[in-house]
Amino acid sequence: MTALDIEEIPGVGPATADRLRDAGYITVESIATATPVDLAEAAELGESTTKKIIKAAREMADIGGFKTGTDILARRQDVLKLKTLVPEIDELFGGGLETQAITELYGEFGSGKSQIAHQLAINCQLPRELGGLGGSCLYIDTENTFRPERIEQMAEGLELADLPEGYIIPTPEEFLANIHVARAHSSDHQMLLIDAARELSNELTASGLPVKLVIIDSLTSLFRSEYAGRGTLAGRQQKLNRHMHDLFKLVDDLNAVALVTNQVMSNPGLLFGDPTKPIGGNIVGHTATYRVYLRKSKAGKRIARLVDSPNLPEGEATFMVETAGIKAC
Numbered sequence: 601m602t603a604l605d606i607e608e609i610p611g612v613g614p615a616t617a618d619r620l621r622d623a624g625y626i627t628v629e630s631i632a633t634a635t636p637v638d639l640a641e642a643a644e645l646g647e648s649t650t651k652k653i654i655k656a657a658r659e660m661a662d663i664g665g666f667k668t669g670t671d672i673l674a675r676r677q678d679v680l681k682l683k684t685l686v687p688e689i690d691e692l693f694g695g696g697l698e699t700q701a702i703t704e705l706y707g708e709f710g711s712g713k714s715q716i717a718h719q720l721a722i723n724c725q726l727p728r729e730l731g732g733l734g735g736s737c738l739y740i741d742t743e744n745t746f747r748p749e750r751i752e753q754m755a756e757g758l759e760l761a762d763l764p765e766g767y768i769i770p771t772p773e774e775f776l777a778n779i780h781v782a783r784a785h786s787s788d789h790q791m792l793l794i795d796a797a798r799e800l801s802n803e804l805t806a807s808g809l810p811v812k813l814v815i816i817d818s819l820t821s822l823f824r825s826e827y828a829g830r831g832t833l834a835g836r837q838q839k840l841n842r843h844m845h846d847l848f849k850l851v852d853d854l855n856a857v858a859l860v861t862n863q864v865m866s867n868p869g870l871l872f873g874d875p876t877k878p879i880g881g882n883i884v885g886h887t888a889t890y891r892v893y894l895r896k897s898k899a900g901k902r903i904a905r906l907v908d909s910p911n912l913p914e915g916e917a918t919f920m921v922e923t924a925g926i927k928a929c
Contacts, residue, residue, distance in 0.1 A: 604628040610656045611649060619643045624798025630853050632657035682724055682813065682857045683731030684716065685759075686928050688917035692906050693890070696731065699812070699855045702848055702887060704819070706862035706878040707894035712902040712921050713861040714745045716894075717815045719926040720859060721779045722754050724813035729764045735812025735856070736778040736804050738797050742790060742821045746781050757924020778809055787822040787839060794846045801854055812856045814847065819860040819884065844887040860888070901929055 606628055607617045623642030625631050631639065631654060639650040657663075681696030690696050697703050697720070705713045721739060726732025739746055755772040763769070780800060784790035801811040820840070827836035851858040862878045878884065878891070891908040897918065905916045918929045 604660055606631060606657075609653055609660060611653045616643050616645065621802065622799070624795060624802065626802055627853065628657050628661045629663060630849075632661045632663040633849065678855055680728070680733055680812075680855065681731075682720060682733050684719060684919075684926055685723060685731055686917070686919045686926055688928060689904055689919055689926075690731075692892075692904060692912075692915050692917040694912050697857045697859065698889070699733070699857050700852050701889035702844065702851070702858040702860060703890040703892065704860050704862055704878070704884065704888035705892050705894055706864055708864055708896075711894040711896055712904075712919070712926070713894055714817055715750075715921045716926055717817050717859060717861060718747070718750050719754055720813060720857075721815060722751060722758070722775050722925075724857070725770065725775060725778050725809075726760075727764055727767060729762075730760055730767075733812035733857070734809075736780065736809040737813040737815065738800065738811055739779055739781045740784055740790060740793050740797075740814075740816045741781055742784045742816070743818055744783065745817050748776055751776055751779065753923055754925035757922070759924075780804075784822060787826050787843075790816070790822055791839070791843050791846065794843070794850055797850060801850075810856075811854050814851055814854075814856055814858050816847070816858075816860045819844075819862050821863060824863070840884065841887070844884065848887065 604627075606612055606620060606625070607614065609628060609631065612620070620631065620639075620643050625634065625639070625642060634654060636647050636650045636654060639645070639654060640647045643650065645653075678700070680699045681693075682699070683690045683696040705716060707713055717739070721737040723731060724733050724735055724737050727734050752772040755770070755775045758769065760769060782793050782796070784793055797811070797814060804811055823836050823840050827833070847858050847860075850856075862884065864878055888908070889910065890906065890912075893905045893907050895903050895905075897903050901918050901920060903916055903918055906912060906914055920927045920929055
């Protein structure tokens with residue numbers, strides 16, 4: 601099946617198509633799933649006109665109606681897996697982190713969240729035969745945790761066997777060049793960076809290195825600091841909900857992996873069990889496809905526990921954080 605050009609949509613001329621592409625709407629599917637308000641703002645059109653464009657796009661892309669389970673299964677064939685290259689963790693995820701899904705890592709400071717994010721920023725650039733996705737990475741940094749020196753250490757520590765014929769492992773500098781980092785300074789800025797990610801992804805797709813991993817480290821930090829107190833909770837959750845849905849729509853369109861890290865808070869009233877729980881409540885819990893709880897263990901080990909998944913059983917995996925990266929115990 602050949603891809604449809606957005607100029608084929610009734611009511612979309614060359615000038616309108618250019619404005620839509622500049623705003624990140626490069627496929628008929630992305631227009632079909634947009635809201636009239638967002639599309640009107642992006643294309644500088646009236647809302648009634650954008651409603652007609654969206655309706656026509658939905659008919660062309662066959663979006664919006666019911667589908668059989670067989671159709672959904674066929675769509676699932678497009679899902680790819682990004683490996684951590686730690687066998688126990690990859691087995692926990694059923695072969696690796698899925699594209700078209702949001703994976704949330706939560707845990708206390710030092711539990712390994714940012715370390716896994718750095719490792720996957722490298723791994724996503726590897727060819728699929730080596731567990732990667734053959735693409736580039738977008739890294740939204742909200743806590744100033746991205747460290748290029750760490751990328752260099754992990755790139756030098758890669759242990760790869762059975763290289764595809766003709767494949768040369770990139771240098772640390774080449775790995776760094778394909779990780780595009782943006783520092784978010786406020787929750788509004790963080791949300792706007794998802795729109796900027798769409799525009800950048802268009803350029804990177806044209807260059808032959810499509811975006812295959814979008815990292816937000818951490819998801820809730822800025823929202824938590826700006827919306828303090830119970831009186832602001834509803835507003836915070838509403839913005840967080842929209843932000844996560846925008847992220848999901850982005851990686852769904854790109855067939856990419858979304859990885860978000862999250863902070864935890866303690867529940868002192870809990871007498872039994874682990875008193876820590878992730879920030880963001882049900883909004884984050886319901887929107888994240890996979891939730892993984894990270895915690896420290898003895899002798900420098902870390903434990904990853906799969907807490908929530910639509911299709912995988914709960915389970916645990918141990919790993920080590922070494923200078924050379926995330927490694928098996």
